[in-house]
Amino acid sequence: MSDDRFATVFPEGERAAFKAGDRVRIATRAPIGHYRVPTYLRGRAAVVEAVIEPAAVDNEAEGFGRDAGMKRHYYRVAVPMTEIWPDYAGSPRDGLYIEVFETWLEEAP
């Protein structure tokens, strides 16, 4: 039985914001300097396959030397090839799988 007096609030980033099966969209964003989300995936709809443990430092910041502090999760997401390449030649079930940092994922309706 839950007891609201002891409801625990977790710090930002400690708990994964998405779970397997969630429909998401990879942000349409164009950072400069360093990123690890390839251009070909920007703005694509995806489904979360798995939460990658443990939470980790954002690799965009890590590229400039940050190696500790605030962490969030990476997610393995699946994107249909036909979602990425409109004239994709192959089975419509073919897919692209990739690990994306939490700040790049948005809830899809």
Place this chain on the structure above:
Amino acid sequence: MSGHDHDHNHPHAEVGGEGPPGYYDIMETAVRELLIERGLLSAAEIRRQIEVLDSRTPALGAKVVARAWVDPAFKARLLADGWAACGELGITSYDETAMIVLENTPQVHNLIVCTLCSCYPRPLLGLPPDWYKLKPYRARAVSEPRKVLAEFGTVIPDDVEIRVSDSTAFVRFLVLPQRPAGTEGLSEDELAALVTRDAMIGVVPATPIGGPVP
């Protein structure tokens, strides 16, 4: 045209001969010696890491695959936590990566690539081949995997789903190829001999019985 269209598509240079060290060879020695002089790392650490690198070859991955073929409980543990299961065979990660093992089945074919650089399961397979690091494979594996596979002689039927995993973060991938037909009587070592590096990248199947010796 910019460098986008002209990537460095050939590996450099033959194995070092008797000539003077090249510019970048000298630069490597200079950087390393300066860091050692400043006490930031030691020559022993570098030597040790060269031994680590030399000890990691596709034979390790092949051993893992063969064990998974003969031991379903091990396979289940391998698929659940790659490095933990490799640890049972005395193979450890040295680079803080996670390992996801991707199982090929009659319905699903997996292929691994790193479009942004050259992520690869080095602790298990050693260093990647040059073609894995060059533009043609990195650029095309994600957009036309069936054509790329065909260039390796691998034709995947249309009713088989292709899953391309693009490594970008701290996860590395190992493809668990399908066990070839007619191998029921083989020992684990004989099975391991059928498992090539390229089969564990996913560009070819495991070597069939009577096929080319890896």
Place this chain on the structure above:
Amino acid sequence: MSDTRDFVRRLPNDIGGLAADRIDRVEHALQPWEKRCHALADVLDYHKIISTEAKRRGVEALGSEVIGKLSYYERWIVAFANILFQQQILTPVDLARKMAEVGARWETHA
């Protein structure tokens, strides 16, 4: 064409999906210095002097022309030098003097 945004927004190594040649299954055994360079990279990462991610960023920062012309480990060692300068662990003059010393060693032996 005055729009230069993609020169800064698309990193040189971000090549997934671009048109490219047929796969040529090339491989080569690493030269001794290339293997030392790889070991150096790993040890720098162990100490978090230069993490794997910082190395990637350092290579991208070389720009597409340099990336296109240098080989894999040539890019790494130049990136390491630049990062060590930025971190104020080494200075350009430190490296230039040491490289002259290392080069002279071979000449005296020859």
